Amino acid sequence: MPRPHCPRCCRPLDHCLCALIPRLDSHTRVLILQHPSEVGHALNTARLAALGLGNAELRVxxxxxxxxxxxAQPGYRPCLLFPGEGxxxxAQFAEAGQGTPPLLVVPDGTWRKARKLLHLNPALAALPRVALPQGLSSRYRLRKAPMPGALSSIEAIVQAxxxxxxxxxxxxxxxxxxALIEGQIAAMGEEIFRRNHLRD
Known part of the structure; x- marks a missing residue:
């Protein structure tokens, strides 16, 4: 019999995270575009971000x-949070806005899946691209970052x-x-975590 899940955070009821999810307001509107392969992911940080921000929307x-x-939402300047050439x-994009709040578009998926979203949606590829400062480090201790400065979606949104x-x-x-990461570490056991995830 499948374990009952919370309909809001989609976690098992005995590991529901709703009590930890804040409700934060922002002038910036955040539009998270999630690749379908991420929906069932154990961490699904895009969903946590959308639940915690009053001015956010998640599309799959x-x-x-x-x-x-x-x-084209009135009153916002759209930009795509995606590093790379161009x-x-x-901060530079924000300063040039003359008080108009950004519409921050965040693709959620592996780098390959995020690039596919851009390829399949020309309106995305046409947006001005913005990037976070270099040298940021992820708190996601269970996965080796694919490149320096790579963050989970929720971390990137917070930094932005x-x-x-x-x-x-x-x-x-x-x-x-x-809390999700701590729970996964506890479930696998400290010794296994240290052996598999704390190597140089």
Whole structure:
């Protein structure tokens, strides 16, 4: 018999994270575009971010219907949080906005799946790209980052909002994420975690 799950955070009821999920307001609107392969992922940090932010929306799909309308929301300047050639520093994009809040579009998936989202959705590829500062490190201790500075979706969103909404801070959004990681470490056992995840 399958374990009952919380309908909100989608975690097993005995590991529900809802009590740790804050409700944070932001001027920035966050649009998270999740590749379908991420929906069943144990950590699913995009869902945690969407639940914790009042001005956020989570859409799931490879080809996203109605995307041009989502990107053309009145009163916002859209940008795509995706590093690489042509991406400008996020702080620079914010400064050039003259008070117009950003619509921060965040693809959620592996790098390969995120690139596929851009390929299948030309409206995404046409957005100005922004990037976080270099040298950031992930708290995601259960997975080796594919490249320096790679963050989980929820970490990237927190870092971005800390820049865009300074001096406001969004660290509270990471509480359920950290509890999730601690729970997984506890489930596998400290010895196995140290042997498999603390090697140089």
């Amino acid at each position: 799909g490879e080809v996203l219907e109605g995307l041009p309308q989502l990107l 991406a400008q520093p996020l 909002l800390d820049i865009l909404e300074a001096p406001a801070r969004f660290d509270a959004l990471l509480k359920p994420f950290e």
